[in-house]
Structures are given as C-alpha cells and as structure tokens.
Amino acid sequence: MMLQLAYRLIVLCFAAFLVRYVWEEKNVWNQVGAAVVLVLFVLRAFLWK
Amino acid sequence: MKGIGHWRGNRLTAAASLLLGAMIGLLSVSAFRGMWEPDPVFPSPWLTRKAMLADYHPALKNTPGDTEVFVFEGGEPGGSLLVTGGVHANEAAGFMAALLLVENLKVEKGKVVVIPRANASAFTHSEPQEGSPQRYGIEVPGGVRSFRLGARLTNPVHQWPDPSLFRTPAGQIVAGAEARNLNRCFPGRPRGSLTEQVAWGILEVIRQEGIGLGIDLHESSPEYPVINAIVFHEKAAEMAAVAQMDLQFEGLDFRLEASPRNLRGLSHREWGDHGGIRALLLETPNPVQGRLKGRPTPELVVTGRDPFYLKAAGLGRLFIPYDTAGAPLSWRVARHLAAVEAILASLEEVEPDLAVAWSGLPEWRAVVEQGVGAFLRPGTGGGPRTDGGGGVAGQAGGGARRPPQPGRP
Secondary structure, eight states, rough: HHHHHHHHHHHHHHHHHHHHHHHSSSBBHHHHHHHHHHHHHHHHHHOOO | OOOOOGGGGOHHHHHHHHHHHHHHHHHHHHHHHHHHOOOOOOOTTTTTEEEEETOOEEEOGHHHHHTEEEEOOOOOEEEEEEEEOSSSSOOOOHHHHHHHHHHOOOEEEEEEEEETSSSGGGGOOHHHHHHHOSSSEEEETEEEEEEEEEOSOOOOOOOOOOOEEEEETTTTTTEEEGGOOOGGGGTTOTOOHHHHHHHHHHHHHHHOOOOOEEEEEEEEOSSSOSSSSEEEOOOHHHHHHHHHHHHHTTTTOEEEEEEOTTOOHHHHHHHHHHOOOOOOOEEEEEEESSSSSSSHHHHHHHHHHHHHHHHHTTTTOSSSSOOOTTHHHHHHHHHHHHHHHHHHHHHHHHOOOOEEEEOOOOOHHHHHHOOOHHHHHTTOOOSOSSSSSSOOOHHHHHHSSSOOOOOOO
16 A cells, blocks of 8 residues: 555656656657656556556 | 747647647546446346346455356246356457347246356456457447457456466466466466456356356357367267257357366366366357457457458468358357257257256347347347347348358368
C-alpha cells in the first residue's frame, strides 16, 4: 500500500514537471509532444492499477 | 518564413496542448474502461437460476475471476451437463455458442449449467502485440450487438508476475505464462493464483451441481493439427465415437482426438480425472487467432475470411478445408451446436438414465444460413422470444455457407 502511494506520488511529481515544461516551452511541437507523453504516462500509471 | 519545426509556442498553445492531451486521455480512459465491463447477457425465459462462480468457491467473490453461471433445470429427472465457453476469451465461437445456449435454451429433462465467460479476467484485455480488435459486432434483430474479443490468458494486471516455469496443479511443468492459461490450471487450487482459483471454482460447479458430462468449447488456428475436433477423455470415448458418426451423416467432418494421459491441466483430462465426469473439448477453426493471418479486424472475427489463409490452404499448409467462403463465426458456432447436440444424442444411446433433453435451440443449418445473430436477443434486452429467431439475414459473411466439406486436405 505504502509502495503504491509512493509510486503514485512520484508519478504526480513527474506529471507536474511535464505540465511546467509544456507551460514554459517555446516550441509548439515540443509542447504538443510533451502533452501527449504526459497523458500516456499518467494513463499508464493510474489506469493499469 | 520559419520552417514548421520552429513555430513559436506561447501560453495559449501550451494550454491548447494540455487540453488536447486531456481529451485524448478521456477518450482513452473511456475505451479502456469499457473493456472491464462484461457484455450483457439476456438469458432465455426458461432460466432456472443465475449464480456466480463465487457461490461455488467463495474466495472468488469480488475478484476479476468471478463470472456468471446459468442453470437450466427441466421438469423430468435426468443427467446433468456443463458447457463452458470463454476458457480462452479470444476464441469467439466458444463464447458465442455458449451465449446462444443461454439465450435460447429450454431444458425439458435433466439439468444444464452454462458458463459462457469461464475466464472473465481474460475478457478484460486484448491479445498483446497482435493489434487485436477490442470488439466485434453481430447483427441481431433490430440492431447490432457488440462483443468483447478477449485474450487467451488471464489479464496480467489481475495476476502478475508470471513465473519462469509453471508447475500446473496437476503436476506438469510448462512455460511460465501458462500460469494464466485456465486450460492448463485444472483442477485448480482453492488458495492458488486467480486462474487456479477459477479452475477450482469450475471443479466445484461440477461437484456441487452433480455434473455427469462436461463440454468445453474452444477454437484453434487453422494451421494447428487439433482442429475441427472432438477431444475426449477415455470415460467419454464411446459417446464421442457415436457423436462423430452422427455428425459425419450430417455432413460435418470432425476428427476424434483422445485426451493424452500425460498432458495435464486441460479440461478434457482433469474434469474426467478429478471431477469424475465424461469430459469433452470441441475445436473449430478461427483465422483471427492464427499466426498466418493478415490484418486482425472485427470483420475477420466474424467472416473468418483472410487472403493469407487462402494462400496457405492452396499450399496445403492447413488442417481444414478453407476456401473463399472463409470460416464465418456463424458456421463455427453452428458446428459447436451440432456437436453438442450429437453428443447429447449419443449420451442418450449410451446412458439413457443420464440423458438431457432440451428445446428452443435452432437447428445448426439455420444458424449457418441465417447467421448466429438471428438467434440472439436484441441488445436492448427485449421481451422473451418464443420463436426460433428469424429477422435479419445474418451478419456479414455468416450467410450462405459451404456444402458438406470434403475430408482433411
């Protein structure tokens, strides 16, 4: 249980980093790419419980 | 003008990208979670009771292995039959034939127990790395019913990790992934893995319902030798031989395969050895699960028509007759239905006291001609039907079918 919580905390931290990256990035294709990676990453982490 | 790779982003494009991602995510979540919901089943009005596997093996309660058990009892005493479909959830005709029973059956004598989704967990995911379609559609009177195409093995999310090698409950050592293969896990273990517990639950159904005859419905690749076959436990040898002759007279070519005593963990072996019943397994050919297929599409599941299998047939590489008509789902379901009926008829000849009699089912030729969908209930769960079906002229490719087949090529 604690391990799962820790895993999800790490996922959320990385997701927050990706959101910040998209927000700050100056190239629109990098923004789109990072947003897609963000979605895949979050889905993989939370949907495949 | 700057190239396409140098378009400048700003806060607006950042917000749009995140919004786009969220939309993709929502669509994916919806499609993915849809795989976890079992397709509705609309039992015939003559269903005696619907139970769950957990009623027979309580440890399965609230687990992904729990599944519906449909029990039909007749007015006259007689034998008892268990039919399982979906032991391998990628073998659509096995599930569909069991569903056809559940939605049409009226038992006159004895008892029939049907488990259409024996490995419920395997229906919640797709065959990995195969590009398998998640669903396929069948035309039914008044619309189209959509069904999940599952996978051969239990969902790894529900049972993980696989061992390097797996010692089956019956004592044979097989590849690790077979730990999630329900048809290697019989007779199961009451406190084992999810798949072993499902196997144990099915053995409990056999014990608690006093089953005397069990038929497990499967499919296999057209290039696999055990195909269009009745695999029989030695206790069911005589019945299988009589049934095969009856089927030959009907123009349906089946081969007989004895269940090897040293191939352990399979239904046709362990139901007989541990459940003490006459156990049989039926195989029909399914191109979508074979190695030689082209693009796996929902149409291929239903029509069974594949150009690469046609080529393989021309080269003599298949163990079935295969032509431009393909191997439609309706034809495969009809074969299962005809074989089950022939086995019941032979049971009556061999053991009249254990006979099971039923009505309400379509004749196998009608399933071939009109399509299996003509005998399923409308997806809306409409009222009870008293006729044999009718309505639409079958799903794509399920209509006019080959004449009686020649023997093995």
